[in-house]
Amino acid sequence: MDCIRLEYDVDGENFASAGNASESVKRTLKQLGIPPASVRRVAIAMYEGEINMVIHAHGGKAVAEIYPDRIDITLKDTGPGIADIGLAMKAGWSTASENIRSLGFGAGMGLPNMKKYSDEMDIDSVVGVGTTVFLRIRF
Amino acid sequence: MAVTLKTVVLDSEKCIGCITCMRRCPTEAIRIVNGKAKILYEKCINCGECVRSCKGGAKRPVYDSFDLVKSYPYKIALPSPSLFGQFNNLDDPNYVIEGLLALGFDDVFEVGLAAELVTDCTKKLMRKNTLERPVISSACPAIAELIFLRYHELKDHLLNLYAPAKIAAKLAKKQAIEQGVPADDIGIFFISPCPAKVYSLHREEVSNEKYISGVLSQSDVYFRLVEKMNKIKNPRKLLRCGYSGLGWGSSGGESNSLGLGNYIHCSGARNVQGILAEMSDGKLDGADFVELNMCPGGCVGGVLNVENPFIARNRMRQLAEKLKIPPATMEQFGLDESFFLWDKAPEPSTSFQLDTDRFAAMQKLMKVEEYLKKLPGIDCGACGAPTCRTHAEDVVKSGGVLDCVKLREVK
Known part of the structure; x- marks a missing residue:
């Protein structure tokens, strides 16, 4: 069976719309009858990824590919890139500005949470070029 | 008992087939078929939003007739806290209780009193820390239905506890039997502010032991009650619930009575869906309690009320602030948690799914996505579905063909 491919533009200027892509994916998974616990993991991991693109990279593209047994999510941006991925993966580490933190974001839990709630995670990042995050979650 | 599993029905003659209710329905459960608004009951959560939005009064809430009360020798009224906010110039809630007795009820058991007991039980369960945080209130039946849908x-x-109306019914029946009234003689009537409570109480009664004999409409009872209340002078001190119980009638009252610091209360169909979405994204993980009410302002906003919800709330607050009655406790009534706990959790509904088989659902979703590329995406409603997406889903589910005015224009 082919996969169901859903594509989204993540608007980097708008905090209010951040989460729209994960909301739409969540709705789709529910319509497919994917178990609630899996829907929840996808929702949290994808939402964190989306917010990261808004905070750090002025938005980007999100692609969700749904297979009968899993979902693959690719989040691609052309932002500043991550200089030290190992450090970025540490809980509590954040480069977010005070302004962002005052909104309740930038607690340094984005990437750690994405890792925690996904089965596979891959980060490909080049400073000055951009970042691509791949997440795989099995149902 | 007139058991009905529909809480809103259509007066076809009054329905002009406008798309107002279809657009406002929070669960996309209305379609316009042959010029009339049709409710898809498997998706309906009985919130009453269509009743609220219908300009022509074509959406009729279903409730039991007041005449049903007369058929029981011993009649008990269960007034909801919101009832007390409906009266202009009411300075003492005891007039309402006396009025209900004058209407022919033999006893009154306030739902606000049961609410205080539910609060006490909730506190105990939260202290035990066995509940998933944040705990979502289950008092609004439309919210519970929405979650299960x-x-x-x-x-x-x-929260796996029965709502205060049900607890009030259980206690009222217990009390009457203890007083020697034969069980078959007892008629227990909840006076409801909304269709959701009419539905949930009737449905529970179908599957469990019978406590409620009928659910009356607050607006239906209101006019009969005002007439009686006007004749009462110097009411007795009969009211048993206090500030906390009356507070349950508006949004925030339940959370406030729990004495927690980190809680959210929110009301109105769009707002509560926003909070539920945030919750499932894990964004409210630090909160202890989430109180959601489908109606704007809480139960005072239910479509079976008479007064504007915000005016009613102001009145209830003023009445409640004067009450010196401490909140009721489970010990006082000799109750333990088992009295409050659901006999069994409701089954989640699958009607939001495209198919109960995952592979078939995926095939259908691909077809939906294919149709969405053809449809204009303007959600005009002319096809009789609230959005282009729901139209595509309907067509895929029914095996029909797309019916879109915009597509016809292109041809």
Whole structure:
């Protein structure tokens, strides 16, 4: 069976719309009858990824590919890139500005949470070029 | 008992087939078929939003007739806290209780009193820390229905206690039997502010032991009650619930009575869906309690009320602030948790799914996505579905063909 491919533009200027892509994916998974616990993991991991693109990279593209047994999510941006991925993966580490933190974001839990709630995670990042995050979650 | 599993029906003659209710329905459960608004009951959560929005009065809430009360020798009224906010110039809630007795009821058991007991039980369960945080209030039946329809991932957060109206009915029956009234003589009537409570109480009665004999409409009772209340002078001190119980009638009252610091209360169909979405994204993980009410302002906003919800709330607050009655406790009534706990959790509904088989659902979703590329995406409603997406889903599910005015224009 082919996969169901859903594509989204993540608007980097708008905090209010951040989460729209994960909301739409969540709705789709529910319509497919994917178990609630899996829907929840996808929702949290994808939402964190989306917010990261808004905070750090002025938005980007999100692609969700749904297979009968899993979902693959690719989040691609052309932002500043991550200089030290190992450090970025540490809980509590954040480069977010005070302004962002005052909104309740930038607690340094984005990437750690994405890792925690996904089965596979891959980060490909080049400073000055951009970042691509791949997440795989099995149902 | 007139058991009905529909809480809103259509007066076809009054329905002009406008798309107002279809657009406002929070669960996309209305279609316009042959010029009339049709409710898809498997998706309906009985919130009453269509009743609220219909300009022509074509959406009729269903409730039991007041005449049903007369058929029981011993009649007990269960007034909801919101009832006390409906009266202009009411300075003492005891007039309402006396009025109900004058209407022919033999006893009154306030739902606000039962609410205080539910609060006490909730506090005990939260202290035990066995509930998934944040705990979602289950007092609003439309919210519980919504979670079982669309937010299965949050169902374990729902507080597994019966709502105050049901607890009031159980206690009223227990009391009457203890006083020597034969069980068959007892008629227990909840006076409801909304169709959702009419539905949920009737449905529970179908599957469990019978406590409620009928559910009356607050607006239907109101006019009969005002007439009686006007004749009462110097009412006795009969009211048993206090500030906390009366507070349950508006949004925030339940949370406030729990004495927690980190809680959210929110009301109105769009707002509560926003909070549920945030919750499933894990954004409210630090909160202890989430009180959601489908109606704007809480139960005072239910479509069976008479007064504007915000005016009613102001009146209830003023009445409640004068009450010196301490909140009721489970010990006082000799109750333990088992009296409050659900006999069994409701089954989640699958009607939001395209198919119960995952592979078939995926095939259908691909077809939906294919149709969405053809449809204009303007959600005009002319096809009789609220959005282009729901139209595509309907067509895929029914095996019909797309019916879109915009597509016809292109041809």
